[in-house]
Amino acid sequence: MRVAFVGKGGAGKSSIAGVFARMLARQGARVLALDSDPMPGLAYSLGVPSQDAGIPADAVEEYEDDDGRRRYRLRSGLDPSAAIERYSTVSPDGVRFLQLGKARGVKGENSLSHQAYQLIVDSLSSDDWSVVGDLPGGTRQAFFGWGRFAQTVLVVAEPTPASVLTARRLARLALHSSAPRVLAVANKTRGEADVRYVERGTGLPVAGSVPYDETQRDADRRGVALLDLDADTPLVAAVASLVSSLSAEEALR
Amino acid sequence: MDSAADGVVIADFEAGLGTVIRMGDEPVDVVVLVTEPTVKSLEVARRAADLVHRQQLGRLVVTANRLRDDEDLSRVRAAFPGIEVVIIPDEPAIVAAERRGVAPFDAAPDSPGVRALVALADSLGPACSGRG
Numbered sequence: 225m226r227v228a229f230v231g232k233g234g235a236g237k238s239s240i241a242g243v244f245a246r247m248l249a250r251q252g253a254r255v256l257a258l259d260s261d262p263m264p265g266l267a268y269s270l271g272v273p274s275q276d277a278g279i280p281a282d283a284v285e286e287y288e289d290d291d292g293r294r295r296y297r298l299r300s301g302l303d304p305s306a307a308i309e310r311y312s313t314v315s316p317d318g319v320r321f322l323q324l325g326k327a328r329g330v331k332g333e334n335s336l337s338h339q340a341y342q343l344i345v346d347s348l349s350s351d352d353w354s355v356v357g358d359l360p361g362g363t364r365q366a367f368f369g370w371g372r373f374a375q376t377v378l379v380v381a382e383p384t385p386a387s388v389l390t391a392r393r394l395a396r397l398a399l400h401s402s403a404p405r406v407l408a409v410a411n412k413t414r415g416e417a418d419v420r421y422v423e424r425g426t427g428l429p430v431a432g433s434v435p436y437d438e439t440q441r442d443a444d445r446r447g448v449a450l451l452d453l454d455a456d457t458p459l460v461a462a463v464a465s466l467v468s469s470l471s472a473e474e475a476l477r
Numbered sequence: 478m479d480s481a482a483d484g485v486v487i488a489d490f491e492a493g494l495g496t497v498i499r500m501g502d503e504p505v506d507v508v509v510l511v512t513e514p515t516v517k518s519l520e521v522a523r524r525a526a527d528l529v530h531r532q533q534l535g536r537l538v539v540t541a542n543r544l545r546d547d548e549d550l551s552r553v554r555a556a557f558p559g560i561e562v563v564i565i566p567d568e569p570a571i572v573a574a575e576r577r578g579v580a581p582f583d584a585a586p587d588s589p590g591v592r593a594l595v596a597l598a599d600s601l602g603p604a605c606s607g608r609g
Binding site: 233234238261262263264265268274327328360361383384385386441444445446447 | 491492493494495498513514515516517518520521524527528549552575576577578
């Protein structure tokens with residue numbers, strides 16, 4: 225399974241993606257969690273220490289292709305699995321966490337780190353890894369580059385006009401991307417009417433409804449993963465159900 | 478706009494540091510940094526505040542949104558010692574306004590959060606009119 229979470233900032237992508245990745249791992253999948261947001265986020269939801277470092281520049285080497293153009297590849301002796309082994313962090317439930325690297329100020333030269341991240345993501349085999357990606361909020365990154373690994377794009381939307389409008393724009397962009405399918409996840413719902421609102425507003429099928437969960441807010445305040453604070457919450461149950469339904473669909477394909 | 482006589486410009490930037498980085502050496506009168514009392518939000522806000530200081534972009538005001546209690550306020554104050562903090566309580570009226578797509582200024586003008594922002598706007602008036 226390869227899913228990417230997108231949506232408006234604050235919609236709950238990282239919170240859901242963290243629980244999703246760990247629940248998928250609990251089902252026995254070998255899970256790689258990808259974080260291409262330049263700001264901290266998914267690490268907290270997964271339950272790993274937040275750090276800035278991404279993949280070092282020397283993970284890639286430059287070469288000339290047959291037409292004399294400059295290209296990059298993982299350095300000699302470093303295949304994608306070895307790179308994940310080396311540059312990812314192991315989170316609870318065995319999820320591997322790989323990040324692009326976090327920004328603190330005016331950008332330094334990080335294009336080689338970004339090349340390395342993209343090369344690893346592009347060369348992953350579906351047979352080896354289930355991939356759960358948490359993309360930055362908004363529309364800028366969603367379907368360009370960092371999100372192209374995804375077979376399923378899950379657009380997280382709150383039942384508010386602003387969140388749904390962003391989700392609708394993301395869905396439109398998805399039509400022009402390589403993602404084979406785009407589904408909505410209604411977040412912070414307080415009833416069936418909210419789910420229908422997200423469905424109508426986004427124009428997308430709703431794959432799951434995640435209820436408003438005060439425990440998630442407590443976890444955010446403490447900077448801990450929801451699953452480590454309290455695994456018996458409505459949010460966890462809803463995301464577990466989403467994992468199960470998407471896994472079942474995948475098995476039928 | 479070249480002078481305060483032309484009016485006041487209020488820009489709502491995208492989340493994260495991208496826009497702050499790209500502002501380069503274009504100073505503004507005031508940078509209002511909005512944060513929530515969560516570890517993640519405070520971490521991002523601290524990074525933005527560092528940038529504002531390093532790039533000398535302007536006076537910094539921290540707006541702490543969705544505060545539930547004194548513990549939340551303490552978290553924000555601890556993250557930004559010595560910096561002015563505007564308090565926006567966690568209010569059902571504002572949440573309901575967001576869900577309806579209505580401006581909190583119209584839906585809940587008397588709420589403590591809206592009143593705090595009005596007071597902030599009043600206090601910034603002289604700071605803005607000083608440029609030109």
